[in-house]
Amino acid sequence: MTNGSGPVPPPLRGVDRAALAAGLTRRLRDRGVSVDLSAAEGFVRALAAQPPSTRTELYWTARISLVRRQSDLAAFDALFAALFTEAGLGADPHARRRPLPPTGTLTAVPAPTAPAQHGSGLPWATLPAVVGGSDHAADAGPAVPQRMPTAAAGLTDVPFEALDDEQLALLDAWLGAQLPRLPTRRTRRLAARRSGSRAALRETMARSRRTSWEPIELVRIRPVRRPRRLVLLCDVSRSMQAEATAYLQLGRALVRAADAEVFAFATGLTRLTPVLRRRSAAAAMAQATEAVGDRFGGTRIAANLHALLASRHANLLRGAIVLIGSDGWDSCPAAELATELARVRRRAHRILWINPRAGAPGFRPRVASMAAALPYCDRVLPGDTFAALRRVIDAIADCDLPVRGPVRTTA
């Protein structure tokens, strides 16, 4: 970090110091470093007292005036490296647009070599940080930028392996807040609605009593929409140890918000819905742990799907959105899984497969079971970070929309 005083032009020629301080402070806060206003003010005064002429000087100036504790140093170093060391001057910040005195050094401004970093832009462009996926967003369609509390935003791209208990509690609260929009289904029941498509003769006649049997007000009806059932099948085998807790938390949020059904499976199948309905997250998770006898054992996806379809809960799948959270490592033959998934496919409305490995760049479903399952899944979604879970929730909400692209073939 302390090297790099190479042939770089003065880093901050003609840059608005206040905007730089505000932008840098903002970004530090997004990364979970608490920076107060007086620190930002101190940074501006320090910049004025000794305008940094190299990147190293800028580093020390910023670090000394903005960072207040040793535990924050790592986050600061990472941010500084992302902003000033790895990124070139890719944009044209407003403050630099004014013509500068022609100096030879300016021609040496490095070309934008590094890809645009997360959050995009330069520190002195004080755009609000948005979360909601700029990195994998291609598949999720236009995502609505979602402002989040700093602490949760800082966790967006932390893999689940790295989460501690406190952060899981944060996840619980955060998931609960993400769920207002859930898919619905049309029921057979009809109710009067102003925007109804059909005229309701009976209600119109009844209403006309008030107007001497003259039908002045036309009552329209339309089918009632109810929340669509969600079924989460969560793999709790050893290979899913890190993600299982987060997925069960997702399940808990779904159970509480949308009456979802949650099953855990490894070698056997356990229904967790009643347990997860508990108010306290910690108590729910503790009971769930107790309830699942085969936690962190092997995996038999096909056998468990068969058990589910044979059980009295089989009808829960009808017209439901089935979420399967698993990495696809199955000890049953792949053909069996294909058969069972075909049965689920015929009952369910959509099948979404959440695979923690799918977040890795260059992921291909090479595991036999995953490859066999692929034709029956509407979407395979990565599920390794908060941001990925957020996109899973978006994908659930998108199940209301008609299927885009080529029509899927079912067996």
Added chain:
Amino acid sequence: MTNELTDAATLADRMQRVGYLVDEGLATALFFAVRLGQPVLLEGEPGVGKTTAAKALAGALDTTLIRLQCYEGLTASEALYEWNYQRQLLAIRLAESRGDRLRDADLFTAEFLSDRPILQAIRFAGPRPPVLLIDEIDRADDEFEALLFEFLGEAAVSIPEIGTFTARRRPIVVLTSNRSRELHDALRRRCLYHWIEFPAAARVAQILRRAVPGADGSLIASAADFVGRVRILELDKPPGLAEVIDWVSALSLLGVTELTRPAAERTLAALAKTADDRDTVADAFDALDEPDTTRA
């Protein structure tokens, strides 16, 4: 003198002249403390030279160092000011003997005030602002931190009987902490902050060469290298720079020119400060002979 200080490099150069090597980070931190008049909080493991940095700063700026060593139970009367009761009593007696009448306001004036380090720094009358070192602030109680806020923020001390003393020129304040407890955010907010890393082997050697002029070159190089390796081990108290300097001084007193096992064992007391560490460091001496043969 302070006015001539144009950038951190000048300060680093000047501190080097009084015998203290600073890296760019520490130099920048101290430079801003001088230039912006903001207190600077230095943290780091014990023995990386936090206190020495403040002393060297005072030396480099050619000004007075006022030191306040913190300890548990430190109160305002030891840190800020105290009324000089004896002088007050004497004044009363004198007034009685002269037949004068004394009012309260006559007894509580600046002349009856004994300055303690912080008030001393504020009322300092020298040509240049003094360096006030508040050492090991983590040892003082939380309440004491709150006592410092007014001074750190405004460089002022309020005395109820007299009024507020404000420094004519802000003293340069250096606080150090060993992180034996977490300091309050309000204190951190008022300070610049610098975390002093334990220096790399090459820099340790540089510092040793300066601190122990009599020591042999190869001894210093191997000692610096060895300490780098020992610090990675699980030690109760990893040796800091101060210990290393003691150790190398001890070795060079014994006339050692090459770091060998017997010599190292004789001077172990300078390096390892607990019984467990003695064993761990002694084990590390075993490796002392091997790498030499592999390297050769």
